Amino acid sequence: xxxxxxxxxxxxxxxxxxxxxxxxxxxxxxxxxxxxxxxxxxxxxxxxxxxxxxxxxxxxxxxxxxxxxxxxxxxxxxxxxxxxxxxxxxxxxxxxxxxxxxxxxxxxxxxxxxxxxxxxxxxxxxxxxxxxxxxxxxxxxxxxxxxxxxxxxxxxxxxxxxxxxxxxxxxxxxxxxxxxxxxxxxxxxxxxxxxxxxxxxxxxxxxxxxxxxxxxxxxxxxxxxxxxxxxxxxxxxxxxxxxxxxxxxxxxxxxxxxx
Amino acid sequence: xxxxxxxxxxxxxxxxxxxxxxxxxxxxxxxxxxxxxxxxxxxxxxxxxxxxxxxxxxxxxxxxxxxxxxxxxxxxxxxxxxxxxxxxxxxxxxxxxxxxxxxxxxxxxxxxxxxxxxxxxxxxxxxxxxxxxxxxxxxxxxxxxxxxxxxxxxxxxxxxxxxxxxxxxxxxxxxxxxxxxxxxxxxxxxxxxxxxxxxxxxxxxxxxxxxxxxxxxxxxxxxxxxxxxxxxxxxxxxxxxxxxxxxxxxxxxxxxxxxxxxxxxxxxxxxxxxxxxxxxxxxxxxxxxxxxxxxxxxxxxxx
Numbered sequence: 118x119x120x121x122x123x124x125x126x127x128x129x130x131x132x133x134x135x136x137x138x139x140x141x142x143x144x145x146x147x148x149x150x151x152x153x154x155x156x157x158x159x160x161x162x163x164x165x166x167x168x169x170x171x172x173x174x175x176x177x178x179x180x181x182x183x184x185x186x187x188x189x190x191x192x193x194x195x196x197x198x199x200x201x202x203x204x205x206x207x208x209x210x211x212x213x214x215x216x217x218x219x220x221x222x223x224x225x226x227x228x229x230x231x232x233x234x235x236x237x238x239x240x241x242x243x244x245x246x247x248x249x250x251x252x253x254x255x256x257x258x259x260x261x262x263x264x265x266x267x268x269x270x271x272x273x274x275x276x277x278x279x280x281x282x283x284x285x286x287x288x289x290x291x292x293x294x295x296x297x298x299x300x301x302x303x304x305x306x307x308x309x310x311x312x313x314x315x316x317x318x319x320x321x322x323x324x325x326x327x328x329x330x331x332x333x334x335x336x337x338x339x340x341x342x343x344x345x346x347x348x349x350x351x352x353x354x355x356x357x358x359x360x361x362x363x364x365x366x367x368x369x370x371x372x373x374x375x376x
Numbered sequence: 377x378x379x380x381x382x383x384x385x386x387x388x389x390x391x392x393x394x395x396x397x398x399x400x401x402x403x404x405x406x407x408x409x410x411x412x413x414x415x416x417x418x419x420x421x422x423x424x425x426x427x428x429x430x431x432x433x434x435x436x437x438x439x440x441x442x443x444x445x446x447x448x449x450x451x452x453x454x455x456x457x458x459x460x461x462x463x464x465x466x467x468x469x470x471x472x473x474x475x476x477x478x479x480x481x482x483x484x485x486x487x488x489x490x491x492x493x494x495x496x497x498x499x500x501x502x503x504x505x506x507x508x509x510x511x512x513x514x515x516x517x518x519x520x521x522x523x524x525x526x527x528x529x530x531x532x533x534x535x536x537x538x539x540x541x542x543x544x545x546x547x548x549x550x551x552x553x554x555x556x557x558x559x560x561x562x563x564x565x566x567x568x569x570x571x572x573x574x575x576x577x578x579x580x581x582x583x584x585x586x587x588x589x590x591x592x593x594x595x596x597x598x599x600x601x602x603x604x605x606x607x608x609x610x611x612x613x614x615x616x617x618x619x620x621x622x623x624x625x626x627x628x629x630x631x632x633x634x635x636x637x638x639x640x641x642x643x644x645x646x647x648x649x650x651x652x653x654x655x656x657x658x659x660x661x662x663x664x665x666x667x668x669x670x671x672x673x674x675x676x677x678x679x
Binding site: 118120121159164165166167168169210317334335336337338339340341342343344345346347349355356357359364 | 398405406437441443445488
């Protein structure tokens with residue numbers, strides 16, 4: 118069930134260059150289940166900026182009613198969000214959307230989690246839930262530069278972890294897809310979140326595998342009413358069938374929608 | 377005694393607050409937040425004869441105190457709206473205002489004739505003001521004679537009163553309003569969005585794939601107020617006002633300008649509870665201002 122609640126800021130820390138880790142406390146945490154879901158945040162009480170910001174959930178702590186998000190300070194909205202301090206309040210709508218299906222990987226099997234940049238955060242809660250289920254996890258995480266890398270040690274505690282940077286300043290140089298090939302990684306299920314070109318490459322390279330991709334799109338309402346974030350379906354016959362990224366997704370099985 | 381009930385052609389409203397077309401889908405998403413029967417009415421998403429996918433994404437962009445959208449009238453088509461969406465809405469005690477659109481006069485007439493037969497459709501909203509489609513939409517809403525002729529045709533086939541949704545993207549809104557009144561319109565709804573554009577700083581290209589989009593939100597409220605103020609003094613049909621409403625105070629301002637009911641659009645995206653919240657807050661605000669009934673506020677800015 119979707120709630121709207123004023124949550125309290127527990128902590129906010131800059132964990133990498135312009136990358137912030139924000140933990141909020143609220144009852145709506147009890148509604149969070151699937152990793153890969155997101156929340157829609159009002160970053161200020163004013164009408165400017167007007168709309169909410171969709172931010173993915175990186176960690177769920179039901180025992181303490183807390184959840185953590187990791188986001189990049191980039192535009193006006195996230196700049197305002199980054200100013201929130203412990204004790205302040207944030208208006209949260211969520212949890213929203215459908216996340217990664219952990220049940221698609223049987224205990225004992227191996228899941229490959231591939232993240233790019235600000236697509237990495239939702240994979241953290243996913244990895245925790247997969248490991249709790251008895252699934253072997255391998256992480257391949259891509260970042261622009263060394264300064265942008267975050268959560269390497271957190272992921273490493275859960276399973277094998279490879280880092281790639283676009284400029285080669287940390288880990289291996291190049292794309293996440295290079296790492297998967299070079300290390301000859303084998304797996305049963307692939308879960309990914311990141312830039313569309315990366316998702317497209319994974320989609321075509323691993324057409325024979327179970328692949329789940331989390332999409333990003335500009336959103337209005339976040340609940341499926343405004344039709345801002347639609348995409349065409351893979352089996353679209355007459356050109357009018359669609360899925361909404363916010364409410365049908367953001368996670369889709371590869372092939373389900375056109376990237 | 378209710379302070380909020382309003383009677384308009386075809387519409388006996390328990391309160392004058394309704395979600396605006398295109399900002400509320402067909403109600404399903406919002407029904408998980410509150411009982412839709414609390415609303416005065418619901419203006420459902422524009423319906424065309426055939427299903428439409430709409431425009432490529434990005435379809436929305438934020439602006440100062442507002443947003444641009446170019447959805448492009450995405451909808452499942454008349455058949456599905458009639459057989460699935462309207463029957464689903466029938467379980468709520470709320471009149472439906474069906475927004476109808478098309479590329480040709482024949483399209484509008486076909487949708488009007490059929491959709492007005494649905495038992496819960498109490499009025500039509502003739503969409504001659506959508507700025508985001510290449511054919512139809514706003515092209516019917518900028519030339520008075522064309523708008524009048526279309527209104528007439530739709531009136532001939534509709535089994536319920538017809539409200540015409542006016543575009544602010546015209547030189548003389550009063551002329552447009554009078555033309556559709558002459559065409560037989562039972563009421564007006566105004567305003568639709570203002571055509572706008574945003575350009576990305578890095579790519580130097582328009583943010584929205586359609587290049588232009590319709591501006592909505594609090595930023596356009598003064599334009600809506602001004603136009604309703606002008607039009608309401610020159611026509612004898614009621615106006616359902618819209619454009620940036622997000623509070624009970626805004627509603628009163630629209631009534632003062634000359635509206636007889638109002639629709640809430642973009643604010644639903646920010647706060648899914650905005651309509652029931654406004655409905656709850658209105659009686660107290662009316663008390664504070666010294667009114668016994670909301671209808672006393674209508675047109676007070678010029679009466």
